[in-house]
Amino acid sequence: MKKGKLYTVGFMVASSCVCAAVLTFANTQLHSRISTNENFDRIRALITAFGLGNSSLEQQQIIDIYNQSVTTKKLRQMELYEAYKDGKLIGYAMDILGRGKYGLIKGVLAIAPDAKKIMSLLIYQQNETPGLGGLISSPQWLSQFNNKPLITNGTPGLVISSTEKGPNVVHGITGASKTTFSIVKIINETIAQYLSGGDVMQALDLGIGVDAVTQATPGYPKNLNKPPNLREEVRRGSFMTPPGVKNLALGKTVTSGMEEEPIIGELDQITDGIKKSDEFDYVEMDPGPQWVQIDLGRIHTVFAIVLWHYYKNPVIYNDVIVQVSDNSDFTGNVKTLFNNDYDNSTGQGTGEDTSYYSRWWGEIVDARGPDNTGMEMRYVRVYTNGGVADEETKFVEISVYGK
Numbered sequence: 001m002k003k004g005k006l007y008t009v010g011f012m013v014a015s016s017c018v019c020a021a022v023l024t025f026a027n028t029q030l031h032s033r034i035s036t037n038e039n040f041d042r043i044r045a046l047i048t049a050f051g052l053g054n055s056s057l058e059q060q061q062i063i064d065i066y067n068q069s070v071t072t073k074k075l076r077q078m079e080l081y082e083a084y085k086d087g088k089l090i091g092y093a094m095d096i097l098g099r100g101k102y103g104l105i106k107g108v109l110a111i112a113p114d115a116k117k118i119m120s121l122l123i124y125q126q127n128e129t130p131g132l133g134g135l136i137s138s139p140q141w142l143s144q145f146n147n148k149p150l151i152t153n154g155t156p157g158l159v160i161s162s163t164e165k166g167p168n169v170v171h172g173i174t175g176a177s178k179t180t181f182s183i184v185k186i187i188n189e190t191i192a193q194y195l196s197g198g199d200v201m202q203a204l205d206l207g208i209g210v211d212a213v214t215q216a217t218p219g220y221p222k223n224l225n226k227p228p229n230l231r232e233e234v235r236r237g238s239f240m241t242p243p244g245v246k247n248l249a250l251g252k253t254v255t256s257g258m259e260e261e262p263i264i265g266e267l268d269q270i271t272d273g274i275k276k277s278d279e280f281d282y283v284e285m286d287p288g289p290q291w292v293q294i295d296l297g298r299i300h301t302v303f304a305i306v307l308w309h310y311y312k313n314p315v316i317y318n319d320v321i322v323q324v325s326d327n328s329d330f331t332g333n334v335k336t337l338f339n340n341d342y343d344n345s346t347g348q349g350t351g352e353d354t355s356y357y358s359r360w361w362g363e364i365v366d367a368r369g370p371d372n373t374g375m376e377m378r379y380v381r382v383y384t385n386g387g388v389a390d391e392e393t394k395f396v397e398i399s400v401y402g403k
């Protein structure tokens with residue numbers, strides 16, 4: 001009896017071991033087959049994107065073409081494919097990897113040999129809703145990416161819009177805005193990473209969702225004395241930075257060049273994170289050129305400074321100058337990152353930057369530098385000299401994005 005029980009237990013243990021082993025083996029086999037299929041899907045997508053073949057070819061033919069024509073190289077944190085035909089470079093490609101509404105989206109983005117335009121985009125894996133988000137794999141939707149410039153008006157990447165026009169605009173898919181937003185985000189991050197020499201880049205989240213700002217669409221006043229350096233308002237693309245940046249100015253101390261308190265509001269409202277532009281959301285300064293200054297507490301690496309002046313009514317502010325320094329009195333080691341004082345009325349030098357209508361999306365001052373490595377600073381000073389129609393200087397918020 002005792003012996004029989006032991007035997008039963010022994011048999012059960014042994015058989016579950018066998019079962020587990022069989023399952024593990026099956027799983028490994030399955031996994032390696034999935035991985036092989038996925039590699040082949042990628043290879044076929046690359047060959048098609050480079051125009052070296054199409055899906056009517058046999059699997060072995062596609063693999064042969066790939067082995068003959070495509071080489072890979074490492075661009076810092078990025079894998080770059082290079083394709084050659086008859087010894088001549090025909091393009092580059094990068095993997096596209098992102099999260100759709102229902103899982104991972106995988107594809108390849110091919111770029112022309114001059115590195116200025118997209119050759120083609122192909123999606124080889126996605127689980128989006130057929131007929132809606134699933135249309136991202138359709139040749140018709142994908143073909144709009146052909147020949148799109150990598151950079152438009154100095155801003156890398158593409159913009160989704162059904163109403164706007166422009167070389168960088170692509171159309172979304174009706175009823176699948178989440179999927180299309182996601183894929184354009186992936187593309188923009190990939191383009192930015194490629195242009196930065198292979199470092200990972202992400203779209204900066206400025207926290208300007210519908211609830212965070214006063215999305216006023218003010219009518220532009222007639223007879224406004226427009227400054228000669230007023231820029232045309234165009235849709236701004238994503239501003240790309242390395243990952244891990246945050247608003248370092250949040251809650252930090254703000255001082256000003258005025259002897260008294262502001263006319264309306266408190267200086268610390270400029271770093272309270274609130275970007276609305278209603279009655280109690282702004283800080284009104286004395287007339288004439290004024291500055292406010294933020295102390296980040298220590299030296300940080302900064303990639304962007306973002307300004308929100310009062311914007312509920314249309315205002316073009318005069319003489320907006322942004323300077324940074326490592327000392328609080330801005331004596332020595334001062335860098336000017338933005339200056340739109342075109343006639344040097346403030347005496348700080350003629351500024352080459354453009355004037356603009358203050359708007360809810362904020363004005364981004366670029367501090368990334370040529371290698372996207374950012375800029376060292378502790379103090380940020382922003383000058384403003386009222387609006388062009390004699391409006392008062394009113395600050396809403398200043399954010400400083402860095403690490």
Ligand SMILES: [Ca+2]
Binds near residue numbers: 272
């Ligand atoms: Ca504020």
Ligand SMILES: [Ca+2]
Binds near residue numbers: 318340342343344
């Ligand atoms: Ca001026």
